[in-house]
Amino acid sequence: MFDLSAQKVNAVRHAKTISRAAREAVLRELALMAEGRHPDCNTITGRFIRDPELQQASKILRDAIQAEYHGRPANDITPPPPAWLLPA
Amino acid sequence: MAQGGSALLPRLEGVALEHRVVGEDHRTILLARTLTELEIADVSDWEQSPSKYVLSSLKRWIGRHGGESIPAQFELHATLSNTPDRYSCEDVNPGRLYLTVDPESAGYIVIGPTLEMLKQIDPRLPVTFYDLVVGAVIRWMRAYDYRDGLERVEMWREWAEGEGGADEYEIPDVESCIPAEMKEEPLKGEAVRELLRQMQDDHARGLIEAALALDRISQRLQPPEICDETREAFMDSNPPLPALLVSFKRNDSIAGCFEEENQNMLEAGPEPSFIAEIDPGNAESVRQSFDALAVLCETMAAASRLAVLLPGNSEEG
Numbered sequence: 001m002f003d004l005s006a007q008k009v010n011a012v013r014h015a016k017t018i019s020r021a022a023r024e025a026v027l028r029e030l031a032l033m034a035e036g037r038h039p040d041c042n043t044i045t046g047r048f049i050r051d052p053e054l055q056q057a058s059k060i061l062r063d064a065i066q067a068e069y070h071g072r073p074a075n076d077i078t079p080p081p082p083a084w085l086l087p088a
Numbered sequence: 089m090a091q092g093g094s095a096l097l098p099r100l101e102g103v104a105l106e107h108r109v110v111g112e113d114h115r116t117i118l119l120a121r122t123l124t125e126l127e128i129a130d131v132s133d134w135e136q137s138p139s140k141y142v143l144s145s146l147k148r149w150i151g152r153h154g155g156e157s158i159p160a161q162f163e164l165h166a167t168l169s170n171t172p173d174r175y176s177c178e179d180v181n182p183g184r185l186y187l188t189v190d191p192e193s194a195g196y197i198v199i200g201p202t203l204e205m206l207k208q209i210d211p212r213l214p215v216t217f218y219d220l221v222v223g224a225v226i227r228w229m230r231a232y233d234y235r236d237g238l239e240r241v242e243m244w245r246e247w248a249e250g251e252g253g254a255d256e257y258e259i260p261d262v263e264s265c266i267p268a269e270m271k272e273e274p275l276k277g278e279a280v281r282e283l284l285r286q287m288q289d290d291h292a293r294g295l296i297e298a299a300l301a302l303d304r305i306s307q308r309l310q311p312p313e314i315c316d317e318t319r320e321a322f323m324d325s326n327p328p329l330p331a332l333l334v335s336f337k338r339n340d341s342i343a344g345c346f347e348e349e350n351q352n353m354l355e356a357g358p359e360p361s362f363i364a365e366i367d368p369g370n371a372e373s374v375r376q377s378f379d380a381l382a383v384l385c386e387t388m389a390a391a392s393r394l395a396v397l398l399p400g401n402s403e404e405g
Contacts, residue, residue, distance in 0.1 A: 022131040023124055030121040033138065034114065040136065 113170065115185050116142055119368035126371055128378055142168065153382040154389025161195040161392040162331055164229075166381070172314075172365075173321050175357030180321055185368050187377050188360035189384060191331035194232065194346075195392070197221075200267065200336035201400030202295065207269050209292055210283055214267065216274040220299040222334055224306035225391050228384040229331035229361045234270075236330075237262035237345040260341035267336055291399075298394040306387040312364045312380050328361040329353055331388070 032038035120138035123129035133144035172186040203214035287293045335342040364377035
């Protein structure tokens, strides 16, 4: 006799194990994303999104360029964060 | 940059002046995680993007709850957003996501011929049927029916009184297009079941059974409550758009009132028909919101299937 029911039970168990493993893998990736440690977060844009200092530095640079091109008064320029040096 | 006494800015000719960065919102990542833990999301949808994953999960969830039957009668649009008001884009609460459902257009049911048929069985059956069907839809989405028509007419009368008298204006006669049997007292549940046991007409029996099923589905849950903060976002909004128009005859005065009112429904942004506030990291909150969406979808799917059975409803004209 060929026990089909035992085969079915094994197949279901196997599918469940694969499914659980896949779910855990997705949850691990999501946890890394939430903590900013996922490889996707370490691209230059990923770091930019999460780093307020990088964002502020780019604003300072943008303002400086605009002031240079359009002759805006220097007091319009975004103030640097504490302990940062003003441009020479 | 050059070393020296002054900073030399690099030349930027040819460099794009504007960059837009589309990042994954922290709330979306949290929601993706919670949907996975609750097994609402299917991991086969995972493509390294939480927002795509959440969207696929939402589509899959709607599909599992009658999504395929809904478009036969209704055109509904589900949105998951950081704002409850799709017209303002204001981030009301940085810890919340909002699941909303709105109609893109209203489905149309002509219910008169069905009521006429049911009247032959019992004079109280038409109003019972009407209450079961329209009441079920109204629990989840707005339906425009004779009550809205009467309210509209009352408003026009008041306005006309101030402008020289109602006789000077042609105001639709909604009252006369309401069948007399709609003034009867609806039957209680046990009386309906007793009538069903005695009913010879299979078509009528099918309709009543479908209406009872629709009523049961719609009452599985109550629509979610929204907090005052979210409510305030709709202080200046119009009422929700109707997902359904119910008239007794095709193009009767109720449909006329709807057409008239329809012209102004988007003068101010309308409130969504369904809003569920989601705390994305809280499994209970996510579960409740998705369960409520499931009942809404199953209700609208059941209403859509029932509409096909109504005599005279599919005739064009």
